[in-house]
Amino acid sequence: MPMQQLLLIGAGHAHALVLEAFAKKPEPNIAITVVSDNPLAAYSGSVPAWLAGECTLRETQIDVAALCQRANARLILSPASMISTQPRYVALANGECVNFDVASFNIGSTLTLPQQLGESLPKLLAMRPLSSLHQRWLALQNEISHLPNGGTQRVMGVGGGAAGCETLMSVLAQLRQQRPDIEWQGHLLSAANELLPGAGHLPRWLIKRALSKAAITVHFEQRGETLIEGGVATQNDKRLDADIVLWATGAVGHPWLADSPLPLDKHGFIRVENTLEVTGQPNIFAVGDCAGFTPALPNAGVYAVRMGPHLANNLRLVCRGEPLAPWHPPKRVLALIGTGDRRAIASRGGFGVSGKWVWEWKKRIDARFIARFNPPFED
Template identity: 70%
Template sequence: MIPPLKQLVLIGAGHAHAFVLEAFAQRPDTTIAITVVSDSPLAAYSGSVPAWLAGECTLRETQIDVAALSQRAGARLITSPAVAIDPTKRWVTLANGEVVHFDVASFNVGSTLRLPEKHGAQPPYLLAMRPLSSLHYRWQALREKVAQLPQGTHQRVVSVGGGAAGCETLMSVMAQLRQQRSDITWQGTLVSASTTLLPGAGHLPRWLTQRALRRADITVLHGVRGQSLIAGGVNTSEGELIDADIVLWATGAVGQMWLQDTALPLNQQGFIQVNKTLEVTGKPGLFAAGDCAAFNPSLRSSPLPKSGVYAVRQGPVLAENLRAACHSEPLTTWQPPKRVLALIGTGDGHAIASRGAIGFSGRWVWEWKKRIDARFIARFNPPFNY
């Protein structure tokens, strides 16, 4: 008798799962049936989002064609996100009501944000930077609002979150808004709870980023934690007001809300705890990677930053381990890199490269970043799309 196929379910279409699908496309396994559940047949690559926000490329040029990639891998794609999972009975419930059985499953669903409270009448306009999958809807709504502003007005844009992503996002957004409405005076402010810009980076990358922010007419407030939105701006944890008309919220990353109602081991931020093989702690046959995953505290003293580069690095090991789990074979350990290269676009056709204490900037860095991002996306997409 032919044994039944092992059912592998990929929950979410993040960067790590793109590598999984690529691996099965390159080396098919006729004993494994793969199902992908995602809210869309297209998935944005986070590295290209700042270029899109700055108007340097189209939305489509930032997206991985999950449908085409699934087809290459012989996987079934269901465009309905997961909303519940039972690790014991081994099934996933989707938003459309469908129930999908699995033997092995993997989470790569990204993260969302803990949004600020709003108090009083007419708080500033809020643009939440996560979840990434629906950012294009929120960005379009903001641009439509900006298009209706009266001529000659003054607009204050405040970004709450001072990491590399917060800096890059604010500079990109400011560049696009200034291009869209050059008749408006735009003023930017970056609010960082840290006492330094780009914590963990060396002096030179921090200096280059500070210079780029200054050139973009963006003021940086250190040691300040944005807490809520009130009439006129952002209320800080110290009770002070930062004047704002538009607020970009890029801090307080948390796990997807539906995970709270599952039996999965979550940390305080709602991320799924995994061990060094990316297998969920205490849940054999379940895996998690990318932003939605967090190493068990006993394995790592400090959490990994929520950056797409880690999902990219985890992808090949995750692919090996999912195949191995389906065949009850030993799993491979993933070791986080000690340093990663960060390429930070500055919204003006330039970029900053940062790796540890090393840093350099220029137009050529931006062109280098765009080539890297384009190659990454093209790797997973059909040639005829490009």
């Protein structure tokens, strides 16, 4: 069997599991190359704890370089910028081109940012792409450190899903600790008429209680659209004052995919079949937030984690020329939502519970997952 060139584009959660699988069970006829913009990749589940100042950035990261070395994979530190399917190669931002027989995308998503009109706009912190969030967060913290003493700052979170709620509570916890001389007011915009769409009554009640405890006012049926002088304008031209805006809504695919031959859905995500193979593109796969399923899956890291082992198996199968196996997404998943006060909410379907013990449980789960992909490795 000729050597198969397997290209992993991006170093997301699913690809970390693929590398782990190939490290534990190597394939002599598969040569693996990984392209990523960073030798370290953040685990999304731990990011809110880092935003809240409860752990270091490094404690949230997967050591991609060490994982590649363990799997005998070549790592190129440059993101993809173009793909050709005939001939098969990917162009990188550094000008290099990498040929492939089989490729897989795990590059996450980005956000559609608001329009910006006028001057004296609020400070904006976009929560995606995740790979560069630490740079944006540190820059915002630096600006905040130079604010004059006293006064009031209004922090506006845009997005009423789990990520939007968790992000706002985590950031406010850190800002109140960093600058206790300032009165920090929290506001959350939700385009829906409820929080955590799709969750049961109890989890929604628990998140509403946590937001209230954090002194956050929720504005329902208000979709943030434009940054204007001193605040945010909504879809009905309502103006809400804000000094800092956390943007956690409107996930879309990376812009460069629009010029590729890959099929995309209306949000710019790569259309895939239930085998995780790209629709109409044999031997090319997509997983995680960058993949567009029918019906659509929520943008949550837990799905990428569940896809990882199945993707590893299908990559082996396709390299051998064998039929692919379908992946069946879980009907319900456990969501663990930090509330910025060393507490967390566990939500699964209609079930919900909160407390300090849930936070400790979440920390153990996250730490155990991250440890799998950092040396020393367990065989």
